[in-house]
Amino acid sequence: MKKHIKSVISLTAICAVVSLLLAVTNYVTDPIIKKQESDAVGKALTVVLPNGEDFQTVELTEYKLPETVIEAYSEKNGGYVFKMTTTGYASGLVILCGIDADGKVAGATCIASNETNKAETEYGKNVVNATLDSIDKVDTVGGSTKTTTAYRNAVKDALNSFVILNGGSVDLRSEEEILADNLKTALPDADEFTPIFITEDMEGIKDIYSANNGAGFVFVTKDKFIATDLQGNVLTETEQEIKTKVSSAAQKQIGVTLTEIDITKYPDMPTTVEKAYKTSTGNFVLELRAAGFGIRGDEWYGPSGEYIKIKVSVTSGGKIITCKTVSQKESDGIGSACKEPAFYTQFNGKEESNYADIDAISGATITTNGYKTAISKVFEAVKILKGEN
């Protein structure tokens, strides 16, 4: 027993002495290590913010910053450096971005990533001098669109964070969130909305959304969100002129039903027309495919091998009411612009005589031409469908 006690005591004593020794050493070396680490961090920060001096860590819990921002450092002259993580093509990117006191990007660098194309190693140069207004106009790198888009969005988050840290406020919502918020404000009784595909010729209405719970509709004009009940009575207080427009649009669209037409009965129907419907008001809705860059002729060609799917509503007189890209797999960042409303809404209101009068997608002639060819078939199809009636 005595022997055991002696063993325990001596082991404990040795542990205590060693711990003491370590504590003393730690006391001596810890400040040096800390200083060195902060110097190293400062040095890394200087790369993206060359004029930065005397960096201090910013306590992020006090601010509501974009989620990508994980660390922030302020410096003496009013600039900031933000560290962000984001997801690129395959995995995460860690980006350091320095913003100078004027709110311009002073530098950006990717400090860790696992991407395949390595576009992120050089991309930082492209965003230098960008501001919150110009950052969206910085080009992404073809072939690494996902990575560079994520990079650019992270830099945008840094610019937004800069504004927030300087006491400003920034709308951090995405476009979808803004839309959802606007719809909700117009019709507070509704929970979720489904867009309605407009089949009737109406004036001044961009989009119509139907509340999923039957609370009514929201009509989107150029800059307003106007709610109506299920019968089309305008609920939102607004100018009489707009009220009239909305209620006339509501009278036209609400209650319209679609009947599918058996297109196999029409031997002359262009093969690109996949489905056709007739509305209860005598207009037509067509679903058709366009051969973009992915397809040429009837052969599989190019990167995706998939058609662009388009949905069009058209009057029996051959005037396009609504045109929408349903799906596409064109080259990311180039032909894929055909999915943007800015492109396809150009066809709204067009007729056979002037449908080709639109701005092409830059750098994607094949996609644009394929789209136009598909639209030309709309007029052909309407004539065939009408001829048989």
Place this chain on the structure above:
Amino acid sequence: MDSFKSLVVILLSSVLVNNYVLSRFLGICPFLGVSKKLNSASGMGLAVIFVMVMATAVTWPIQHYLLTPNGLGYMQTIVFILVIAALVQFTEMALKKFVPSLHKSLGVYLPLITTNCAVLGVTIDNINEHNFNFLQSIVNSLGCGLGFLLAMVLFSGMRSKIEESEIPESFKGLPATLIAASFVSLAFFGFAGIVDNLFA
């Protein structure tokens, strides 16, 4: 789902790509010493897996709930090695008392594990190198242990061939064993990149 995927990636990379023995050189002593026969190699391997997982389960909470919050990060090495030594000791006693049959097959390898740098290495790596959470740490330790077992078993097969071959006098014994280890390690090179691209 995503976290499950990350666990699979951790497991596979620790078994194959970053094999502790063959690419990080941890646990070489038992690798060279106890790999002569298949049954001793697998016995040692199993004992290592057991101790690695147990040690990680104990050291991870110690580091994150005891050392780091109290600014005692510098006690890491000393605490971890004591934990491992104690764990090995207790495991041996427990096995001897409650599962004598298992003690007979694994027990003899347990004391050797205290000074197996792979065990201390994996507990430190989980915290300093990878900054894994608890579950990831356990999976990584399991993977490292499995990788150790795999290397041992493969190598024991190779060694039995070497024992019978004609080699120059100076190379007999250890040098030949090391050169054989070099070939096994070379074979494991083939796994590099597999795991990265498996889920990409």
Place this chain on the structure above:
Amino acid sequence: MTKNSNMSVLLKGLLLENPVFVLILGTCPTLATTTTLIGAIGMGLAATAVLICSNAVISLLRKVIPESVRIPCYIVIIAGFVTVVQMFIHAYLPTLYELLGVYLALITVNCIILGRAEMFASKNSVGKSVLDGIGMGLGFTLALVSIALIREVFGAGTFFGMEIPVLSNFKIEFLTKAPGGFLVYGIMIAAVSKITKGKAPYKKEFSCANCPSASFCGKQNCEERKGN
């Protein structure tokens, strides 16, 4: 034999009882840190410092430490010195600290240190133990440097990080990778055994006899394993 004269205690570690090439101890850092000369020297000297200190303290306490808990005591003392060395390197040589990484902490379980504590320091005077520590430590460093020299010069085509004009165009990258480490080490052991033939206690096998763990895993266990 003048086995116990101070000079021979110091010198035997360099070649005849070189811990790496002859006693085959500390294989892990030998393979892991010899891709660069800087790493090898850093590791060698760090281990030497720990070895000298731990040998001195253990020899000093050899009559105080009870037999039954001597291994835990040794481990605590060694781990303590390792951490001290680690903290100083972190503070003053951060690049080396990054380079050696986890292997620095793993000096704790380096068989050389525990082995010398058990085989030498626990039985000899402080002075001799320190000399033994210096000799073994330098022998360890020498071995690491000689392996690193081959691996860095031929594998990476550099010498202390500086490019060697012609060699850097014909580098054998294999040598800097894991398999190259095993290969060079194997060949070096063979070469040393050829040079010291008959003089060094050359180990044919990696067996329990030179495993420092043998002392506390118990002879009986080792016999058992032989029987397996």
